[in-house]
Amino acid sequence: MLKSSFTRIICSYLTLRKKAMFEQIFKNIDDVLWKDAGCSSELDYVEQTSWILFLKYIDDLEKDKKTSAELAGKTYESIIAPDFQWSVWAAPKDKDGRIDHNKALSGDDLNDFVNMRLFPYFKKFKTDADSPDTIHYKIGEIFSELKNKIQSGYNLREVINLVDSLRFGSHAEKHEMSHLYEAKIQNMGNAGRNGGEYYTPRPLIKTVVKVVAPSIGDKIYDGAVGSAGFLCEAFEYLKSSRSLGTMDVDTLQKKTFYGKEKKSLAYIIGIMNMIFHGIDSPNIIHTNTLSENISDIQEKTATMSFWPIRLSEARRGSKFSRIFRSRQAKPRFCSFSIL
Numbered sequence: 001m002l003k004s005s006f007t008r009i010i011c012s013y014l015t016l017r018k019k020a021m022f023e024q025i026f027k028n029i030d031d032v033l034w035k036d037a038g039c040s041s042e043l044d045y046v047e048q049t050s051w052i053l054f055l056k057y058i059d060d061l062e063k064d065k066k067t068s069a070e071l072a073g074k075t076y077e078s079i080i081a082p083d084f085q086w087s088v089w090a091a092p093k094d095k096d097g098r099i100d101h102n103k104a105l106s107g108d109d110l111n112d113f114v115n116m117r118l119f120p121y122f123k124k125f126k127t128d129a130d131s132p133d134t135i136h137y138k139i140g141e142i143f144s145e146l147k148n149k150i151q152s153g154y155n156l157r158e159v160i161n162l163v164d165s166l167r168f169g170s171h172a173e174k175h176e177m178s179h180l181y182e183a184k185i186q187n188m189g190n191a192g193r194n195g196g197e198y199y200t201p202r203p204l205i206k207t208v209v210k211v212v213a214p215s216i217g218d219k220i221y222d223g224a225v226g227s228a229g230f231l232c233e234a235f236e237y238l239k240s241s242r243s244l245g246t247m248d249v250d251t252l253q254k255k256t257f258y259g260k261e262k263k264s265l266a267y268i269i270g271i272m273n274m275i276f277h278g279i280d281s282p283n284i285i286h287t288n289t290l291s292e293n294i295s296d297i298q299e300k301t302a303t304m305s306f307w308p309i310r311l312s313e314a315r316r317g318s319k320f321s322r323i324f325r326s327r328q329a330k331p332r333f334c335s336f337s338i339l
Contacts, residue, residue: 022180025162032158038151046184047265051146052163053181054272058139059086060168079136084121089113091164099161111153119143133254135281138271145264145286178232178276185227185269200226205233214238216248218256223289225259228270232277239278253280262288 029049033039039048062078062085069076082088092103105113126140150156182202208230214220220234238252257279261267267286274282 022166025165026180026184029159029162032155032162033150036150036152036155038149043265044149046269047146048148048150049159049163049184050269050272051142051148052159053166054142054275055086055090056163056166057168057276058135079139081121084118086164089118090160099164104157105153106157107153109153110156111148111150114148114156119146119148133281133283135275138275138281141286142268142271145268178273178278181273181276182227182229182232185229185273200229202229202233205229209233209237216241216244216251216256220257222259225261225270225284226266228259228273228282228284231257231259231270231279231282232273235274235277235279254283258283260285260287260289262286262290 026049030045033045033048039045058080062080066076066078078085087093089105092100094100122139122143124140125136126144129137129140131137148156150159214234214237216238220231222228222230225231235252235257238256242248244252257274259270259282261270261284264286267284271282271284274284
C-alpha cells in the first residue's frame with residue numbers, strides 16, 4: 001500500500017512538472033512573437049503558434065503510426081513528402097539528437113521556404129485528398145486559410161525550436177497539450193472584442209454536456225463551432241462514459257461530431273482543437289449556419305446541438321435556438337435569449 005501511494009505521488013509530481021514545462025514553453029513562444037513586427041495581438045499569437053504546433057503534432061502522429069505499423073509487420077507510407085517533414089525542414093538533428101544548426105534553415109532562407117514552398121505544398125492537400133473526411137483534406141483546409149505572419153525568420157526559428165521541445169507521444173502529453181491549447185484560446189477570447197466567438201467558459205460547457213447527457217450513437221451538432229469547446233467536451237464525456245470497443249471508437253471518430261463555423265480563424269482553431277483532443281478528422285464545414293433554412297435541420301434525426309452564444313449578437317438581443325437532444329423524428333427546440 002505504501003508503495004502504491006509513493007507511485008501515485010511520483011506520477012502526480014511528474015504530471016505537474018510536465019505541465020509547468022509546457023506552460024513555460026508557451027510563454028516563451030508568446031515572448032518571441034511579441035517582438036515580431038507581424039504579430040500584434042493575442043489572436044496573432046494563437047494563429048501563428050497553431051500552424052507550427054500542428055505540424056509538430058502531425059509529425060509525432062506519423063511517427064506513432066509508423067511504429068505501430070512496424071510492430072504489426074507492415075509498411076507505413078507517410079502522407080507528407082520527405083522534404084516537408086518536420087525532421088527535415090524544421091528540426092534536423094545531429095548525432096546527439098540536438099538541432100543541427102548547419103542544416104536548419106533560419107532568417108530569410110527559412111521564411112522563403114515557409115512562404116514559397118511549405119504553405120503551397122500543404123494547400124494542395126485539399127484538392128489531392130480522396131474525400132473531405134480525411135486528415136489529408138483537413139491539413140489542406142488549414143493551410144488554405146492561414147498564412148505565415150512571422151516576418152523575421154530568426155524569430156520563426158526560435159519558435160520552431162521551442163515547439164520542437166514539446167512531445168505528443170503519450171496520452172498524458174496529448175491531454176496536457178489540448179488543455180494548454182484551450183487556455184491559449186481562452187486568452188485570445190479575452191483579448192478580442194468579441195471573445196465569445198472563440199471561447200465559451202468551460203464550467204458552462206461541462207454543465208450543458210452533463211445536463212444533455214449524450215450517449216454513443218447520438219449525432220452531436222454545433223451550428224456555431226467557434227473553438228469547438230462543446231464538441232471537445234462532449235467527446236471527453238463520451239470517452240469516459242463506458243469502456244469503448246473498436247466500433248465505439250470508430251463511431252466517435254467518424255459518425256458523431258458535426259459542426260459549422262463562419263469565421264476563418266475560429267474555423268481553423270476549432271479543427272485543430274478537435275484534432276489535439278484526439279478526433280483525427282473533424283466533420284466541420286466552413287459556412288454560415290444562419291444563412292441556411294432551419295427546416296433543413298429539423299428534418300434530421302437523432303441530433304443534439306450546442307450553439308455557443310456570441311456575445312456581439314447577444315448584446316443586440318438576438319435569440320438563439322438550441323437543439324438539445326432528440327431520438328424522435330423531429331428534434332425538440334429550446335429558445336435562449338440574452339438581453
